Amino acid sequence: MDERVHPEVRRIADEIDTMEIRGAATIADAVARALRTQAQESDATDPETFRGELRAAARTLYETRPTAVSLPNALRYVLRGMSSTTVEGLRQNVVDSADEFCARLERAQSDLGQVGANRLRDGDVIMTHCHSTDALACVEAAVEQGKHIEAIVKETRPRNQGHITARELHEMGVPVTLIVDSAARRYLNDVDHVLVGADAVAADGSVINKIGTSGLAVNARDRGTPIMVAAQTLKLHPGTMTGHTVDIEMRDTEEIIDDETLAELGNPTVKNPAFDVTPPRYVDAIVTERGQFPPESIVILMRELFGEGTTEPWVEP
Ligand SMILES: O=P(O)(O)OC[C@H]1O[C@H](OP(=O)(O)O)[C@H](O)[C@@H]1O
Known part of the structure; x- marks a missing residue:
């Protein structure tokens, strides 16, 4: 320490x-x-x-x-x-x-919210994954524009951040249907947009978000449902412009299963990745405070914002 x-x-x-x-x-x-x-x-x-x-x-x-x-x-x-x-x-x-x-x-x-709200029409149903303040800013702005929006909310195991999303949407007056993660494909037919946030966006337009996002996006593409990612420019990963990859956090297995139950199962290996990578071909639009971008052109914005590279100010000179 x-x-x-x-x-x-x-x-x-x-x-x-x-x-x-x-x-x-x-x-x-x-x-x-x-x-x-x-x-x-x-x-x-x-x-x-x-x-x-x-x-x-x-x-x-x-x-x-x-x-x-x-x-x-x-x-x-x-x-x-x-x-x-x-x-x-x-x-x-x-x-x-x-x-x-x-x-x-x-x-x-709030600027991003206005851009995202313009993509949502009166009467649209969205499907969410995890809890993203950027994504909810889009819904809030749409509601403020007078649009009626409904939401199908995935619970998002193992930490159930979907519960936070459900509560906050309810507070905005948005009717919510809560589903288990594995029911997502079943309900995609009822959905006009998949709307998620991002923890990082790579230079090739890949979106790094809560585990389960990539499977949801593949299913949504299969059903022809547009996938919108709300990510302010703070989520753009400058290191990916120079070949670095994004480190995917592995979290404690106790988030999934307690030691006693694990022992009863014969102590199988448990993996708990917090995030996954959705390739750009499954994403329709990345919504930022600077407007919306097809994922493949996000690198142009990254070059403008970060130039040639960045420094690591926490490293001793
Ligand atoms: O910045 P905002 O949009 O609020 O959140 C962005 C993302 O952060 C969350 O990660 P975690 O729950 O911290 O692991 C989710 O993956 C969410 O989509």
Whole structure:
């Protein structure tokens, strides 16, 4: 444990690790605020010590969950603003960047919601997987435009994030039908759009999202149901432009089965990948705050936003 990391930052890292804080955009918001706290509470007396503390805090946050690229993108955004030569100046740099980041995040989600809502027609039925604030922003904007939307919500084993989606849609006044994951194909005939979020989008237009998304997309394509991915540009993975792949998080088997039941079954191997990769040919549109894109052209937006590459501000120079 790095003693330089503020206890509040450690608490946030723990909560991301255990998924009390979850969802790609919410994680990004939490890590930006954590860096702000680290900066505000620092008693470093020289700029190098201050920079070292912020790097250590960023590394602690970075090491929690590997797939949602919004996390490193948030850390980069906040830390790249550290240009001052004094501790007070650096502190202000971090506070300003974190505030700017959180405000942009909120704005991006509501702009994205307007774009996504334009794809939804009055009377449409959507099918959702997991819980995505970006995806729900599209539904909320459509409802605000006066459209009647209904939803078929997959429960999303093993953590049942579909329950959160069901509750939030209900609060928006959207009638919800909750189904087990394996019933999705059965109900695709009743659906006008599959609407999901993303944890990362790769340069080739592949969408990395909650495990089960790729099977849903293949089934939807088979039925001719359009698949819409709501992903603000914070979900674009810059490393994939230079050949890196996205690391798929493997979570604890206890999320699926307890030790006693496992023993009764003869201790089979259990695998619990949190995410899968949906190839671009199964995705109709990626909806961002900069408009909607066919997955194959998302790389053009990535080049514009990230240029030639990115830095890793949590690594010691
Ligand atoms: O950023 P927003 O759209 O809220 O969420 C994006 C994605 O984050 C979630 O992952 P987890 O539940 O944290 O593993 C889901 O996969 C969801 O689609």
